[in-house]
Amino acid sequence: MLWLLVLGVLMSGAAAVASAADAPPEIRVLYLNSYQRGNAWSDGIEEGLRQRLTEAGKAIDLSVEYLDSRRATYGRQTESMARALEIKYAKDRPRLLVVSDNAAFDFALKYRERLFAGLPIVFCGYNSFRPEALQGQANITGVNEEISIADTVAMALKVHPRARTLVFITSTADAIGRRIVEAAEPTVFPSLAQRYPLVQLKDASLEEIRQRLAVLPSDAVVFLGGQASDSELTPAESGRLIAAASPVPAYTFWDFHLGSGVVGGHILTGTSQGQMAADLALRVLGGEPADHIPVVMTSPTSDVFDYPVMQRFGIAAEALPAGARIINKPVSAWERYRDEILLVLALLLLQSLLIGGLVRSMLGRRRALRALAEERALLEQHVRERTLALEAANTQLATLSFTDGLTQLPNRRRFDETLAAEFARHRRSGVPLSLIMLDIDHFKAFNDTYGHVAGDECLREVGAAMARLVSRSSDLAARFGGEEFAVILPDTEAPGAAQLAERLRAGIEALRIPHTNSLVAPCVTVSLGVVTVLPAKLSNALEALSLADALLYQAKSGGRNRVVAHALE
Numbered sequence: 001m002l003w004l005l006v007l008g009v010l011m012s013g014a015a016a017v018a019s020a021a022d023a024p025p026e027i028r029v030l031y032l033n034s035y036q037r038g039n040a041w042s043d044g045i046e047e048g049l050r051q052r053l054t055e056a057g058k059a060i061d062l063s064v065e066y067l068d069s070r071r072a073t074y075g076r077q078t079e080s081m082a083r084a085l086e087i088k089y090a091k092d093r094p095r096l097l098v099v100s101d102n103a104a105f106d107f108a109l110k111y112r113e114r115l116f117a118g119l120p121i122v123f124c125g126y127n128s129f130r131p132e133a134l135q136g137q138a139n140i141t142g143v144n145e146e147i148s149i150a151d152t153v154a155m156a157l158k159v160h161p162r163a164r165t166l167v168f169i170t171s172t173a174d175a176i177g178r179r180i181v182e183a184a185e186p187t188v189f190p191s192l193a194q195r196y197p198l199v200q201l202k203d204a205s206l207e208e209i210r211q212r213l214a215v216l217p218s219d220a221v222v223f224l225g226g227q228a229s230d231s232e233l234t235p236a237e238s239g240r241l242i243a244a245a246s247p248v249p250a251y252t253f254w255d256f257h258l259g260s261g262v263v264g265g266h267i268l269t270g271t272s273q274g275q276m277a278a279d280l281a282l283r284v285l286g287g288e289p290a291d292h293i294p295v296v297m298t299s300p301t302s303d304v305f306d307y308p309v310m311q312r313f314g315i316a317a318e319a320l321p322a323g324a325r326i327i328n329k330p331v332s333a334w335e336r337y338r339d340e341i342l343l344v345l346a347l348l349l350l351q352s353l354l355i356g357g358l359v360r361s362m363l364g365r366r367r368a369l370r371a372l373a374e375e376r377a378l379l380e381q382h383v384r385e386r387t388l389a390l391e392a393a394n395t396q397l398a399t400l401s402f403t404d405g406l407t408q409l410p411n412r413r414r415f416d417e418t419l420a421a422e423f424a425r426h427r428r429s430g431v432p433l434s435l436i437m438l439d440i441d442h443f444k445a446f447n448d449t450y451g452h453v454a455g456d457e458c459l460r461e462v463g464a465a466m467a468r469l470v471s472r473s474s475d476l477a478a479r480f481g482g483e484e485f486a487v488i489l490p491d492t493e494a495p496g497a498a499q500l501a502e503r504l505r506a507g508i509e510a511l512r513i514p515h516t517n518s519l520v521a522p523c524v525t526v527s528l529g530v531v532t533v534l535p536a537k538l539s540n541a542l543e544a545l546s547l548a549d550a551l552l553y554q555a556k557s558g559g560r561n562r563v564v565a566h567a568l569e
Contacts, residue, residue, distance in 0.1 A: 026060070026061045027059060027061065027095050027285060028061050028063065028092065028093070028094040028095055029053070029060055029061065029062050029063070029094055029095065029096045029097075029098060029281065029285075030063050030065065030089070030094035030096070030097050030098070031049060031062055031063065031064045031065070031098045031099075031100070032067065032097065032098070032100070032104040032107065033064055033067065033100055033101075033104060034067050034069045034099075034101035034102065034103035034104040034105075034125070035067070035068065035069060035070055035101065035103075036066050036068045036070070037066060038514045038516065039070075040236060040255070040270070041101075041125070041254065041255065041256045041270045042100055042101065042125070042270060043270065044255060044269055044270025044271040044273075044274065045100045045124060045125060045270040045271070045273050045274035046064060046274060047274060048271035048272060048273065048275035048276075048277075048278065049062065049098065049274035049275070049277060049281075050062060050274075051271075051274075051275065051278075052274070052275045052279060052282075053281070056278075058285070060285075065085065067104055067107060069101075069103035069104075070234070078110070081107075082107075082111045082115060085111075085115055086114065086115055089115070093119075094119065095119075095285065096120055096121075096122065096281055096284055096285060097120070097121045097122070098121075098122045098123075098124070098277055098281055099121060099124075099142075100123070100124050100273070100277070101125040101127070101145075102125075102126055102127055102175055102176070104123075105123050105126050108123075109137060118139075119139075120139045120140070120141075120284045120289075120290040121139065121140045121141075121290065122140075122141060122142050122277050122280045122284060122290065123140070123141075123142030123277070124142055124143040124145070124273040124274065124276065124277035125143070125270070125273050126142060126144060126145055127145050127146065127175065127179050127180075128144075128145075128146045128179035128180070128182075129142070129295060129297070131295070134295075138291055139289065139290045139291055140290055140291070141280055141284070141290040141291070141293040141294070142277065142280065142296070143273055143276045143277050143295070143296045143299070143300075144295060144296060144297045144298070144299055145268060145273060145299050146183075146297075146299050147180065147253035147266075147268060148253075148266060148299075149168075149180075149183075149184055149223070150188055150191075150192075151266050151301075152223065152251060152265050152266040153166065153192060155265075155321055156221050156223070156249075156251050156265075157221075158319075158321065159263075159315060159319050159320060159321075160219075160221055160249065162219055163196075163219055163220065164196060164197065164219040164220070165196065165197045165198075165199065165216065165217055165220035166192055166196050166197070166198050166199070166220070166221060166223070167198075167199045167200075167201065167212075167213070167220055167222045167248075168189070168198070168199070168200045168201070168222075168225050169201050169204070169209065169222065169223065169224050169226050169227070169228075169242060170184070170200060170201070170202045170203075170225045170226040171202065171203050171226030171227050171228075172202070172203055172226075173203065173227075173229060177225075177226040180225050180226065181202065181225075181226070184225065199220075202226075203226075204229060205229050205230055206228040206229075206230050206233070206241055206242070209228055209245065210245040213242070213245050213246045213247065214245070214247065216246075216247060216248055218247075221248060221250075221251065222242070222248060222249065222250040222251065223250070223251050223252075223265075224239050224243075224250060224251070224252045224253070224257060224262065225253065227239065227242075228241070228242065234516075235254075235256065235257075236256045236257065236449075237449075237517075239252060239256075239257040239260055239261075239262065240260035240261055240448065240449075243257070243260055243261030243262045243309075244261050246261075248313075249263045249309075249313050249315070250262045250263060251264065251265040252264070252265045252267070253265055253266065253267065255267050255268065255269040255270060255271075255304070256270075258304060259327070259328065259451045261306075261309060262306065262309065263305060263306060263310065263315065264303070264305035264306055264309070264310075265303075266302075266303060267301055267302050267303070267304045268299055268300075268301055269300070269301075269302060272300035272301075272302065273299075273300070275300075276296060276300055280296070302325060303320070303321050303324040304325050304326075304327060305324055305325070305326050306326075307326050307327065307328045307329040307330070308328055310326070328451075354382070358375065358378070358379060358382075361375055362375045401413065402414035404463070404478070404479040406456055406459055406460060406479070407460055407464075407479050408460075408463065408467075409463045409478050409485070410476060410478040411478065411479060412478065412479070412480055414478060415478035415480065415486055415488070418476050418488055419435075419488055419541045419544075419545065420541050422488055422490050423535045423541035423544065424535075425490075426490065426491075426534075426535040427535040427536050430534065430536055431491050432492065432493055432494070432532050432533065432534055432567075433488075433489070433490060433491075433492070433532070433534075433535055433544065434492040434493070434494065434496070434497035434530065434531065434533075435486065435488060435489070435531050435533075435544055435547075435548040436486065436487035436489065436497065436500070436501050436504070436529070436530050436548065437484065437485075437486050437528065437529045437530075437545075437549050437551070438466075438484065438486065438487070438501075438526050438527070438528045438552070439483060439485075439526060439527050439528075440458070440483040440484075440524060440526055441518060441519075441524070441525045441526060441527055441556070441561060442517065442518045442519060442520065442560075443455070443458075443482075443483035445515075445517040445518065446458060446517065446518070446524065448517070449515075449516060449517045450514075458513055459479075459483065461511055461513060462508055462511075462524070462526070463479060463485070465504075465507050465508050465511060466485060466504060466508075468507075469500070469504050470487055470500070470504075472489075474490050474491070475487060475489050475490070475492075476488040486545075486548075487500070487504075493532065493567075494530075494565060494566075494567035497530050497532055497565065498530055498563060501528045501563045504526070504528060505525070505526055505527075505528055505561065505562070505563055508524065508525070508526050509523065509524070509525050509526075509561065511524065520559070520561045525560060525561035526561070527552060527555035527556045527560045527561065527562060528552065528555055528562075528563045528564070529548050529549065529550065529551030529552030529554065529555055529563075529564050529565075530548065530551060530563060530564070530565035530566070531544060531547040531548040531565070531567075532565075532566075532568065533547065533567075533568045534568070537568070547566070547568065551564045551565065552564070
């Protein structure tokens with residue numbers, strides 16, 4: 001019997017080895033990204049690319065390299081990047097190269113013979129592609145990225161039939177803006193100017209744009225075809241500031257402006273570009289020569305509108321084009337709690353049926369006192385069951401009432417009650433009590449940049465980090481309100497409280513949550529105020545809380561991302 005068991009094990013191992021040997025080898029695809037991780041446009045391209053390649057069900061290993069071309073030093077570091085890629089992929093060459101946007105396309109052609117000789121190339125996000133860009137090149141196909149000013153204007157005029165003045169923000173500081181201007185000025189703008197007063201703010205500073213927008217008539221519509229000339233602004237930041245300054249609806253052509261104050265537009269999305277590039281890549285990987293696949297000249301677009309901005313300008317959903325997608329629309333109570341509402345209605349109906357049955361039964365047994373007593377007992381039993389169920393529900397509601405629904409930390413109510421109890425206990429015992437107040441630095445700028453959905457996720461991550469770091473069972477970490485958190489540290493001296501505060505600060509910074517608009521660091525940071533008191537020397541718990549809040553203010557005034565601690569003798 002033992003030899004049969006050994007034989008079975010050996011056969012199973014051999015089958016596993018054979019199965020691994022039969023598995024198809026991974027296909028290496030290299031994606032060259034013009035920008036950096038965190039760029040909304042190219043992140044969308046990568047998302048669409050990965051999604052479509054994964055759906056194909058093939059063993060594809062997608063490697064990503066970032067050129068970071070929007071940084072000031074990009075032009076001086078291309079040779080160093082080429083050398084790094086040459087070393088990295090010398091022995092593990094990819095089967096296909098995917099590039100997004102013009103910088104990566106130009107880089108790939110410049111170093112093609114040295115790095116990518118013989119590799120087919122699929123491009124996407126190439127602005128205003130023209131066939132002559134491939135002159136002298138072979139085995140390349142891709143997806144054009146070209147906005148349609150005429151289609152977007154036509155759509156906006158249907159939404160705003162009373163519009164009479166068209167305002168275009170354009171710029172020539174980069175290649176994208178120059179191509180848009182070169183395409184629009186000779187034909188599109190003159191054609192529109194024959195029917196509408198047309199204003200072109202070309203290469204204007206943000207201050208100049210604000211001044212011009214402030215005096216626009218109410219029947220004007222603004223189109224973001226470029227950005228302000230202020231060099232320190234990214235396209236997304238420029239769009240947000242222009243939209244905020246505009247007293248009239250502003251439309252865009254790119255998805256990275258959505259959620260920043262624009263109404264919407266005939267949108268080019270990075271996700272659509274990535275998905276279409278993936279479709280072309282799969283055809284090439286399937287054996288079809290890239291030269292035999294025509295470049296997709298018609299850029300995929302979607303009509304997208306931002307609900308809060310629609311509300312600001314009184315735009316009804318009925319005025320939108322058919323098939324338009326509305327983002328950031330609040331969920332109604334019915335949509336959010338549909339199943340719960342239906343369940344309650346079903347229970348009420350069931351309860352009504354039960355009561356009706358009881359009434360009919362009581363009427364039928366009225367002649368017999370014993371039957372009446374039995375019905376009464378049955379009804380009392382139902383009442384007791386309902387009472388027990390109500391008590392259980394009240395217990396559950398009480399638990400929920402002490403928990404913050406977003407971060408799952410104790411809420412302000414739980415914090416206040418715990419602080420009052422601990423303050424009274426420490427006043428009797430005479431031992432020190434420490435409090436920590438914590439505030440996320442520049443959180444409003446975080447919400448303005450990434451949106452409230454990302455802001456909620458940031459609060460959840462900070463709350464989870466605090467739950468991990470505040471580990472003593474006697475301590476309480478709670479969400480105080482908004483982006484503020486608080487910690488109660490019973491029986492804790494000043495040095496221990498300050499050490500925990502520093503661990504909280506460092507631990508949250510170590511999350512490396514991107515925050516490009518922070519004035520402190522490129523990631524999310526926090527400021528903390530720490531106070532240690534003897535409750536017997538204070539009048540009430542609110543006085544201790546005010547001291548901690550004042551120290552938090554000192555931390556923020558002193559530059560943020562720091563701890564300010566004080567022990568009250």
